Amino acid sequence: MRLTSVLRGAVVGLRERFDFGGRDVARWFPGHMAKGLKDMKTRLRVVDCLLEVHDARIPFSGRNPLLKEALSIRPHLLVLNKMDLADLTHKSRILEQLERQGLKHVLFTDCLKDENIKEILPLVTKLISNSERYQRAENVESCLMVIGVPNVGKSSVINSMRRLHLRKGTIRDHLVGEEIIADYLLYTLNHQQQFSYVERYGLTSPCDDVESVLKSIALYLGKTNRIRVRTGTGDVTVRAPNYNAAACDFIYSFRKGHLGKVMLDQA
Ligand SMILES: Nc1nc2c(ncn2[C@@H]2O[C@H](COP(=O)(O)OP(=O)(O)OP(=O)(O)O)[C@@H](O)[C@H]2O)c(=O)[nH]1
Ligand SMILES: [Mg+2]
The missing domain is CATH 1.10.720 (Transcription Termination Factor Rho, Rna-binding Domain; Chain A, Domain 1)
Structure with a gap:
């Protein structure tokens, strides 16, 4: 048995809750994010799918509440990144709770090992082609916007996608149908x-x-789907082969x- 699990059972009198002691917990949503959100809404018109990156260690908190409204009008994929740092013992419970909040499309990723990154584009492509407003033919360019609060790994996800798709080509884990x-x-x-x-x-x-x-x-x-990924520092185009076609x-x-x-x- 690992020392930590022994300790967990043995140590008593640990705090059950954290007492903020009446301190005014800082409003975490600062002004620069409000500005970013305004810009985002303007650009949303040309976006087909939103890829929201968030930290896998806080799947339920810290997401920008104002994004919700924006998110509801486009297909949305939640990428819970830094999975290597998260204890995912209760992964299925997390997914269930997110689903109850209306988040049906969720992927856990690790950018350091490129884990699950290759699942992103096929899922995005599927979401775009299933979305009623955007019934699109093959071979058209789609636009994906990557959003998320600071430091969750947005740039890392984009770089991993770039690495996988532009250099090595799309690799899929499972064959279907x-x-x-x-x-x-x-x-x-x-x-x-x-x-x-x-x-x-x-x-x-x-x-x-x-x-x-x-x-x-x-x-x-x-028969390819071109997906333009909008980033803070310019756009990246990824060409994803349409395997099914x-x-x-x-x-x-x-x-x-x-x-x-x-x-x-x-x-
Ligand atoms: N352990 C671990 N670290 C990661 C992962 N993805 C990103 N990081 C680290 O997290 C930090 C932030 O990553 P960025 O990609 O810069 O995050 P960002 O969302 O673009 O940050 P801002 O542009 O500043 O908002 C960096 O130190 C990354 O190396 C991951 O999957 N696992
Ligand atoms: Mg960044």
Whole structure:
């Protein structure tokens, strides 16, 4: 047993609550934030989604109350950053409580290890395409605004996204729906040495990694979502491949026989 847990059980007489002793607790919402909020509201017109960064150690407090009004008019993703510093034993309870407050889309991140950062853009893309006001076609540019109180890691999140998406490309953790089917078809085609897809989609060589194939297909077909991330120091554009659109095209072409003759059952 760790010393701390022994102590937790053994030490008695510790304070149950913190007594502020009548001290006037400073209003934490200073003037410069009011100004920032005013600027933000002006710029909100061109924004498709809001990414609010906050500290994972204070999931319920310290968020700017005036943001709520602004947040309700755009799809909103709450990123609880610095998860490496937070005790997340009760993570599911935290998520439930946030959901009761109307916060349905929440991600925990750690910018030091780029943890979960790659989940952000696919989720943002989904939120934007699901939002009624912004029914958008593919390949249009979307605009994401990153907001949050000072020092929560806004710049770090943007830099991590930049690092992951611009240099290495979007990496996804889980394949879903059509992507799994596409993966199976890719496996089959490669297994049967049927490489028509290479030429059809302008690849350089056969490849057995579905993620990389779908990414190439998306770029080749121009099925990408461009997301402009507004930051205090200029905008960053991230181009996210639309994996699902690529997978659908791959499956469609397969069904139409454009990827060559195949045999799905073994004789
Ligand atoms: N441990 C840990 N530290 C982090 C993480 N993300 C950011 N930090 C640190 O938190 C501090 C603030 O990060 P910034 O990215 O500058 O935060 P910000 O919200 O842009 O701050 P302002 O622009 O000043 O409002 C820096 O010292 C970062 O290194 C994280 O996931 N884990
Ligand atoms: Mg910053």
